[in-house]
Amino acid sequence: MEEQVKQPRPCIFFLPVYSPGHLIPMVEFTKRLLQCNSGSSMSITFLLMYPPNRAATSAISTSYLQSTQALGLPIRFHQLPSVDPPVVFDGPEEFNLCTQLHLPHIKAAISASSSRVSALVLDLFSTAAIDVAKELNIPSYIYFSSTLTFLTMMLHLPKLPPQTELDFWETKQNLCIPGIAPVPALSMPKPLMSSKLSSFRWFVHHARRYTETEGIIVNSNSDIEPKALAALADGKPEIFPVGPIISFGESASTEHGCLMWLDKQPAKSVVFLCFGSRGAFEPPQVDEMAAALERSGCRFLWVLRAPGQGMKFPTDANLEELLPEGYLERTKERGLVWPSRVPQTEILAHPAVGGFVTHCGWNSILESLWFGVPMIPWPLYAEQHLNAFEMVSEMGVAVDMKVDRKKDNFVDGDDLEQAVRCLMEEGSEVGRRVRANAERINALCRKAVERGGSSYLNLQHVAENMLN
Numbered sequence: 001m002e003e004q005v006k007q008p009r010p011c012i013f014f015l016p017v018y019s020p021g022h023l024i025p026m027v028e029f030t031k032r033l034l035q036c037n038s039g040s041s042m043s044i045t046f047l048l049m050y051p052p053n054r055a056a057t058s059a060i061s062t063s064y065l066q067s068t069q070a071l072g073l074p075i076r077f078h079q080l081p082s083v084d085p086p087v088v089f090d091g092p093e094e095f096n097l098c099t100q101l102h103l104p105h106i107k108a109a110i111s112a113s114s115s116r117v118s119a120l121v122l123d124l125f126s127t128a129a130i131d132v133a134k135e136l137n138i139p140s141y142i143y144f145s146s147t148l149t150f151l152t153m154m155l156h157l158p159k160l161p162p163q164t165e166l167d168f169w170e171t172k173q174n175l176c177i178p179g180i181a182p183v184p185a186l187s188m189p190k191p192l193m194s195s196k197l198s199s200f201r202w203f204v205h206h207a208r209r210y211t212e213t214e215g216i217i218v219n220s221n222s223d224i225e226p227k228a229l230a231a232l233a234d235g236k237p238e239i240f241p242v243g244p245i246i247s248f249g250e251s252a253s254t255e256h257g258c259l260m261w262l263d264k265q266p267a268k269s270v271v272f273l274c275f276g277s278r279g280a281f282e283p284p285q286v287d288e289m290a291a292a293l294e295r296s297g298c299r300f301l302w303v304l305r306a307p308g309q310g311m312k313f314p315t316d317a318n319l320e321e322l323l324p325e326g327y328l329e330r331t332k333e334r335g336l337v338w339p340s341r342v343p344q345t346e347i348l349a350h351p352a353v354g355g356f357v358t359h360c361g362w363n364s365i366l367e368s369l370w371f372g373v374p375m376i377p378w379p380l381y382a383e384q385h386l387n388a389f390e391m392v393s394e395m396g397v398a399v400d401m402k403v404d405r406k407k408d409n410f411v412d413g414d415d416l417e418q419a420v421r422c423l424m425e426e427g428s429e430v431g432r433r434v435r436a437n438a439e440r441i442n443a444l445c446r447k448a449v450e451r452g453g454s455s456y457l458n459l460q461h462v463a464e465n466m467l468n
Contacts (some may be wrong), residue, residue: 009041010467011115014143015106017095017123020060021363025145025219026123027047027068028245036459042467043074047109047131049102050079060277060341064247080105090431095125096202107132119466122216129379139214139466141145147222148228149180149390150189150383154207155235157192166195169406172428178206179231186231186390188406190381200353211236217244217462219362221448221455224369224441233317240462242455243367244445248345258301258347262337268354269400271376271424272347274303275359279380280314282307286322288413294327295413296420299334301353303342316340348373354435355423357416360384365391372442376419376435377402396437399423399430 014030033275065077083101099106106129110117118131133140144151160166168175174182191199205332210216215238222229222241232239262270265375273289281289284306293300304322305314312394317339319328328337344364347353348371356368357376365387368375375398377388385405391398401419404410423431424459448455 009043009115010118011045011113011244012042012119012121013110013113013117014046014121015049015099015123015126015129015137016046016143017125018048018061020064021147022125022363023061024064024247025245025363026121026143027064027075028247029143029217029219031068031073031458032242032245034075035074035462036456037463037467042213042250043076043115045076045078045109047102047106048077048079048165049098050082051087053213055154055336063229066280075223080109089359095123096128096206097124099128103128104438107135109134110138122213125206127206130209130212134212140212141462141466142210142213142216144216144218146219146383147387147390148225148232148239148393150241150386151216151218152228152231153177153182153183153189153192154203155210155232158208166200168193177231181226181394183386183389187385189383189386201253201441213237214465215240215462217242217375219245219366221445221453223444223448223454227394240458242459242462244370244372244449244455246345246363246366256343256346258336258338258342259350262301262347262350262352263353267351269424270299270301270352270422271355271357272303272353272373273357274342274344274364275305275378276345276361276364277382278313279359280305280307280453283322287324288411289416290324290327292413292416292420294331296417296424297334298420298424300336300420301347302335302337303338304337306339310381345371355420355422360387360391362387366445369397369438369441369445374398374423374431376416376423378403378409378411395441397434397441399434 014026016026027046034042048229068075069077069235080102081156105342106415117136117138119139119141120129121143124144130140161254168185168188171185174184175188176182191197191203194200202204220241220243229239229241238358258309291322293302304317304319306322308315311362319339323337345367350358353373355376356373357378358364358368359369360377360379361384365375375391377398378401379388380387388398392400399419401411402415422428423434425431448454
């Protein structure tokens with residue numbers, strides 16, 4: 001009888017961007033992938049490209065990786081060698097150039113693997129590494145950490161007539177894309193506001209390269225974005241909506257000040273204001289926000305960070321310096337202002353929270369939808385204005401608020417006050433409607449990831465494709 005040859009253990013390599021909004025959902029996807037294939041001997045290796053501008057490295061990402069390693073899962077994090085920084089340090093240009101500089105190291109790391117490498121999964125901005133996958137004869141995939149709507153928009157860009165000139169700062173026309181609602185000019189993603197921007201050209205470049213991969217894994221699902229998915233159904237590559245994929249993190253201490261304060265508040269009475277890992281405001285905007293919340297009469301939990309000095313990430317705030325004199329004393333009976341990071345998912349899960357003023361990062365939106373919390377969008381950068389438009393006009397889970405994009409996303413205090421009242425006050429018809437829609441979308445999100453749900457089945461499908 002011939003001795004059976006033991007097959008090498010399959011390994012999937014992942015190439016993330018070292019930023020919380022990209023890295024964390026990609027790692028959470030691998031946890032879901034391992035759970036879906038618990039009977040296999042699959043392993044995961046992340047190739048980490050730290051940004052050349054190390055001051056922009058988020059402590060959130062570093063802490064998250066440490067907590068993931070402590071779980072004992074077959075997930076390994078391999079730091080690639082440092083490279084000389086690219087000339088450009090801005091958005092997709094930086095990400096792509098950083099990937100290009102790392103290509104020899106990416107190839108060397110994959111080639112040195114003792115496991116059978118079955119796939120290479122790339123961040124949406126790391127398409128330069130598709131060439132490594134081709135050279136090593138490995139299937140490549142994109143992990144797209146945003147909406148199906150944004151993906152539809154991106155894949156439409158290369159189809160525009162050559163020499164098309166677009167400037168959404170100047171025009172009032174909508175952008176019409178098959179499969180999604182007409183997008184108002186000032187709801188376009190920041191990198192795509194003008195075809196003259198280098199970021200616009202990079203997005204077109206990435207979209208073209210997506211078609212060279214085996215598939216695109218999207219952190220959304222067909223139940224909440226059916227029109228966008230239908231528009232992509234007949235194209236190449238295959239689309240795998242597997243969301244919502246959310247990081248619930250480690251449970252916060254029950255003694256965390258925000259949670260202890262929420263425990264004392266009535267159900268659905270508190271509006272929560274939080275603006276992501278990069279969200280901070282200058283003093284004039286803080287004054288408008290403070291006055292609006294005080295006038296609204298609503299209970300609020302406000303995460304107020306200070307702009308970082310020469311860095312991309314905010315710092316803990318000195319509330320006495322940032323807020324109007326006497327503000328904390330005047331509002332202490334119905335408001336809490338918190339100057340540092342908070343356990344956002346646990347706050348959104350708390351029964352006292354009835355609304356969320358958010359920067360509309362897709363991860364924050366998914367968390368809000370998961371817990372059925374209606375929103376007030378305050379988009380700041382990236383594709384967040386498009387996300388805000390979708391939450392208001394397509395899903396109907398958010399109360400619209402005027403954000404002056406031409407004044408660095410400034411919001412007048414009267415507009416914030418009106419939106420908060422509209423969402424939170426009893427008897428508000430708009431508030432009742434968006435709350436009901438949020439509860440409906442909440443049910444769809446949870447159903448999608450359950451056994452037999454659309455995202456669950458797509459996760460199995462992509463796993464089979466990668467491992468076979």
